[in-house]
Amino acid sequence: MRNVEADDGGLWARSLKGEGEAFGLLFDRHRDRVFRHAYRLSGERHDAEDIMSTVFLELWRRRLRVRLVEGSVLPWLLVTTTNVARNTRRAAFRYRKLLDSLPRADGISNANDDLFLQSEMDGDVARALGTLSALDLQLVSLVIFEKYTIAAAASVLNLTPSAAKTRVHRARQRMKNALTAAPTPAPALEGDPA
Structure with missing residues (x-):
């Protein structure tokens, strides 16, 4: 059995x-304590894991300036965890503020007016997308085309996940109906053979 130092020095x-x-x-010695502290500060497991990873990366990056307290690196890790968690919260707040400042439904163009969609998509798909409201078009774009989860798209669009799920289901139904509807034939002109 190997001799492992009792202190961090x-x-x-x-x-x-x-x-x-x-x-x-x-x-290995300190990850659980750092994770628990990060979890207390963030309240989310995924965020706590990201914070913990950043803390140990900072420990290595700043290794020449790290001060041990009573032979332990843990106090430095816990203080850094607090700072990283605060920075993460501030960054999330700025991101949310940016998303909230973006134009909503009234600033979204109709899919049929978008030259890119008309040139890159099949005309039937563009018409089916044109049947959707601006909010549903944003939701479909995020979930179906960009492969975001419904929960993530709901968060961006200020919807509850259940409302977003219902809207996606209804939008798919509207698009399916628009795609399966028989195209209306052009009216016959006088003198055309029947």
């Missing part, structure tokens, strides 16, 4: 000399 000194195994041992 020895492992940290070995890490600074380039021993990846020593840094790995520090990670």
